[in-house]
Amino acid sequence: MASSSSCPPPSPRLAHLLPVLVAAVVLLGRGGEARQPAPLHGVVRSMAFDEGYTQLFGSGNLALRREGKRVHLALDESTGSGFASQDLFLHGFFSAAVKLPADYAAGVVVAFYLSNADAYEKTHDELDFEFLGNVRGRDWRVQTNVYGNGSTGAGREERYDLPFDPTDDFHHYSILWTQHRIIFYVDETPIREVVRTEAMGAAFPSKPMSLYATIWDGSAWATLGGRYRANYKYAPFVAQFGDLVLEGCPVNPIDHSATAACGTPWYEPVAAALSAEQRAAMSAFRRGQMSYSYCHDRRRYPVALSECDTAALPRLFGPDGMKYGGDRRHRRGGRGHRSDVVM
Ligand SMILES: *[C@@H]1O[C@H](CO)[C@@H](O)[C@H](O)[C@H]1NC(C)=O
Numbered sequence: 012m013a014s015s016s017s018c019p020p021p022s023p024r025l026a027h028l029l030p031v032l033v034a035a036v037v038l039l040g041r042g043g044e045a046r047q048p049a050p051l052h053g054v055v056r057s058m059a060f061d062e063g064y065t066q067l068f069g070s071g072n073l074a075l076r077r078e079g080k081r082v083h084l085a086l087d088e089s090t091g092s093g094f095a096s097q098d099l100f101l102h103g104f105f106s107a108a109v110k111l112p113a114d115y116a117a118g119v120v121v122a123f124y125l126s127n128a129d130a131y132e133k134t135h136d137e138l139d140f141e142f143l144g145n146v147r148g149r150d151w152r153v154q155t156n157v158y159g160n161g162s163t164g165a166g167r168e169e170r171y172d173l174p175f176d177p178t179d180d181f182h183h184y185s186i187l188w189t190q191h192r193i194i195f196y197v198d199e200t201p202i203r204e205v206v207r208t209e210a211m212g213a214a215f216p217s218k219p220m221s222l223y224a225t226i227w228d229g230s231a232w233a234t235l236g237g238r239y240r241a242n243y244k245y246a247p248f249v250a251q252f253g254d255l256v257l258e259g260c261p262v263n264p265i266d267h268s269a270t271a272a273c274g275t276p277w278y279e280p281v282a283a284a285l286s287a288e289q290r291a292a293m294s295a296f297r298r299g300q301m302s303y304s305y306c307h308d309r310r311r312y313p314v315a316l317s318e319c320d321t322a323a324l325p326r327l328f329g330p331d332g333m334k335y336g337g338d339r340r341h342r343r344g345g346r347g348h349r350s351d352v353v354m
Pocket residue numbers: 134160161212213
């Protein structure tokens with residue numbers, strides 16, 4: 012659905028209001044079922060499934076609830092399930108409130124990501140939130156990743172221990188992608204910023220992508236390197252998605268030209284200038300919750316990739332990129348798993 016409302020014209024009045032809206036979210040958002048990410052509240056509209064998405068796989072394992080504003084994705088013995096945006100977008104703001112399956116979920120992987128692997132087999136771009144299920148009593152882990160132009164040999168994973176139980180309630184996970192910057196958000200907190208540098212070259216995603224949400228069996232690697240496999244005694248595993256937001260510039264699916272003049276979308280200034288408060292919140296999150304960083308993984312990258320600021324948080328991480336004092340039995344997913352992730 013490529014409606015012109017996807018690309019609102021720049022609004023100085025809106026930009027002026029953003030700090031107020033952000034403050035309102037922080038103050039008022041605590042009691043709600045799902046807190047809106049800071050740049051969003053009152054600014055963008057969530058949509059029903061039929062307005063912007065389509066089922067990808069899993070036949071009966073995708074179910075719509077609440078007039079199509081909630082999507083339940085199930086994994087059982089027969090199949091996982093997933094959906095995708097109807098459009099390809101060049102840049103945008105992509106968000107969903109997600110509630111992960113409770114109880115025993117080892118081997119279960121839920122992913123919320125942008126990709127163009129369908130269109131560019133060898134040179135695809137990708138921006139990921141991946142949620143890795145765990146054995147009972149141990150937390151789900153979330154990781155973000157960035158690939159550009161088929162750079163699958165150079166993973167840029169970061170992994171985090173969430174400061175809440177993501178199976179208890181809905182939380183917003185958002186990806187803001189512009190020509191110059193990528194920002195990942197958990198609820199109202201920016202947790203990762205990737206600034207495009209000359210040296211990154213095409214590793215910075217630059218071609219139109221679709222939005223995907225999937226649940227699937229990652230038994231081979233997801234939990235402690237495959238030690239704990241999915242146990243279908245606990246099936247179906249159901250991930251719930253709500254507050255679906257697609258705010259971007261849709262492109263022509265054939266030649267990838269822009270279908271409408273998007274002007275300067277509202278999210279451009281948001282990406283260009285995180286507030287001092289948001290920067291402080293991002294630093295605190297990264298210091299407190301980040302459990303693995305490719306930038307500190309000297310075994311994998313003897314010389315850190317060019318965009319890495321290794322002076323940031325240096326003493327917190329061991330030479331394997333894992334945080335000291337964390338649970339070091341939590342191994343990363345392994346290097347060969349990418350082909351499993353791209354559906
Ligand atoms: C992307 O990768 C392809 C194949 O390796 C290469 O030919 C192309 O120049 C790359 N694009 C950019 C922008 O570097």
